[in-house]
Amino acid sequence: MHHALRPIEEWFARRGWTPFPFQQEVWQAYLAGESGLIHATTGAGKTYAAWLGAVAEWLADKSSTRTTPALRVLWITPLRALVADTVEALRAPLDDLDVPWQVEARTGDTSAAVRARQRLRLPAALVTTPESLSLLLTQPEWRDLFADLRLVVVDEWHELLSTKRGVQVELALARLRGLHPHLRVWGVSATMGNLDAALDALIPVIEGQPSRARIVRGLLPKPMVIETLLPETIERFPWAGHLGLTLLPQVVATIERGKTSLVFTNTRSQAEIWYQALLEARPDWAGMLALHHGSLDRKVREWVEEALRARRLRCVVCTSSLDLGVDFSPVDQVIQIGSPKGVARLLQRAGRSGHRPGAVSRVTCAPASALELIEIAAARDAIAQERIEARQPLETPLDVLVQHLVTCALGGGFTADELLAEVRSTRAFRRLSDAEWQWALDFVVRGGASLHAYPEFHRVVKRDGRYVVANAEVARRHRINIGTIVSETTLKVQYTRGGVLGAVEESFAARLKTGDVFFFAGKALEFVQLRDTTVFVRKAERREGVTPRWMGGRMPLSTELSRAIRAWIEEARNGILRGAEMEAVRPLLEVQARWSLLPDADELLIERVQTREGHHLFVYPFEGRLAHEGMAALIAFRLSRLRPITFTMAMNDYGFELLAPEPAPLEEALGVVFDSARGAQRWSIAGADAPLFSVQRLADDILASLNATEMMKRQFREIARIAGLVYEGYPGEKSARQVQASSSLMYDVFAQYDPENRLLEQARREVLERQLEQSRLAAALARVAAGRIVVVDTPRPTPFAFPLLVDRLRESLSSEKLADRVRKMQLALEREA
Structure with a gap:
């Protein structure tokens, strides 16, 4: 044991604790630089693993006086x-160890x-967010403020990694390393x-130098129980959200x-709905039941x-706003409504219960449709086999770079060559x-090229x-604009007499008429008026209303879970049904197998069926909603190139539907000559022989198949904000609609006068990758090409097809009419089955 760690070990002993080996490994590695x-x-x-090495170092430094030092530890966290x-x-051990350090926060909520x-x-020690750190770097005297810095800790790094805020952190760390070449950085994930x-994204290896970074695994064996609530009867023709x-x-x-x-629910809308339902079922829980999601006002959250810490609450209905590292040891169980859609997400949420070493983490899943039973079984299996999703770091987001250049120019200025070397030292910009x-x-x-005539865009000299x-x-x-990497176009919800409740998306608020009732923050509210960026409301007498929908709520199935589901369906095809969930869903799978088939993991199933609505193609890649959105548009586009045909589309996590008034030229598109002797019911071809599913010209075909300009304009709005082209103003100074209008105008100007503008190219790239998951598509x-395509003609929609039919109807019918x-x-269909 390093002699400097003796006070830390003694402090643990006084509390009746023993440090875990991974904690000791981190402390010793930190002390070794x-x-x-x-x-x-x-x-x-x-x-404590990340924190106490720096405390031990200070205690062991004989030259350190016992006065409060200037900044030594910077702690970055993604969530306020x-x-x-x-x-x-961080404060907890300091008094006991006689360490006179101040620990403070600095966020947008910190007082002036x-x-x-x-x-x-x-x-x-300063605990802050990526935005607040960037703001500090705009101070001309930032080098003096960070002169004694020894350690940066980036908490919840997995949450930041594949985001522009993560890139913001990479650039800030590069600045700090320029000041302190031997700065120690520890990520917590x-x-x-x-x-x-x-x-590599957190601590990039510098060419020609040995790596001074390591991964420390502290995965203590933690008992985890994943249970599923099974419905009494299984609908053989399920639809999403209904169960x-x-x-x-x-x-x-x-x-x-x-x-x-x-x-836990997957969307803010679902959280509002379940909160109301639980309150109606148990009115006596009023005051012990609470709601928590990212659109509620900070004071409410x-x-x-x-109240949760103080054990005053029986239950909190929440979204991801509570599944990060907030330390709620009192929670003894977690309930997940609907499929978690990802292996890591289920693990993270389960870990909120029994939040102490060695305690059992317990999560109970309540599926929202019968097919989600398969997802839950597959997720449990993937956790047992430690198959967790990867998070891909972002490459070269130029809008973040543009913002960073202005930050550096403000923070005392820069020379081009020095800053270029610093920027290229990050993983995000190494290319x-x-x-x-x-x-x-x-x-x-x-x-x-296109804005040089306007002095307000000459930001740096x-x-x-x-x-x-x-x-x-x-x-x-610029200082006001730094927070735009996370800001969304939302409008404040406020009572006419004062109190703020939170924020809803502009697209929802724009549809409200005076007198409309909607549920928000667990309350029935009547819409009074929309003024500037505020939705004014009063408490409603009526209890019927709509629930706001937030665009951020559509979580697609993760790649790991998709792979696991395909494997489980293949097992079911071979007569293997493992676990209670698969047994419960047996009636549905039997009808699917009888009317069509259960595809193997390397097969793509296409079902053709004719109904009164027209001719349907149901395609089941099991790749998640976003990839299916791109694939549906792509296949429809390629089919319509062979014969002019208009499709109506629907998609979910399992597949997509193309509906047309006449039959689609499927055989021609797949490159086969249809032979009636093979039997019209079922036929298959090698995927490699099907030009319809070719990867050739993929990006161009996707963009040609969609309303790509509109999607790119939406994406460009975020890019324009981050790059500082669109100024949002002080709160209340400029409406979201004006921001949208000016970013749209800017897009048109670039498209017409500066088509080579790299921010336009970035918008195109981000639409393909973030909105349509092009690489996953x-x-x-490629997987389809390596396997087989099986086409089945069915006389009626199958259990796999039914939720897609309902999703398409959902767009045009009210919820009551839809249910009928x-x-x-x-x-x-049940009569037929």
């Missing part, structure tokens, strides 16, 4: 909600007085599949069994978090070309060889 990534289960003691908890956890004091001198890439509330009595009984429960760098530099200096910001208005605008098409229509369809 190393950096790394801590990969450990939730509640295993990651915070984690900040208060983290500050508390505290921020002003911190501009002169930072505390010994829970469940993730590609740890090497995660480590959910029929399990309400079983969910209520599960909540009654535990002292404190978290009920903080009240819920505090940044000279041409891209020159373009970004030109863009901040003179607005690029060159003086004595250094690039600086000389204009106070540019400086003010390409991998799916679906019931009739189900009865008709």
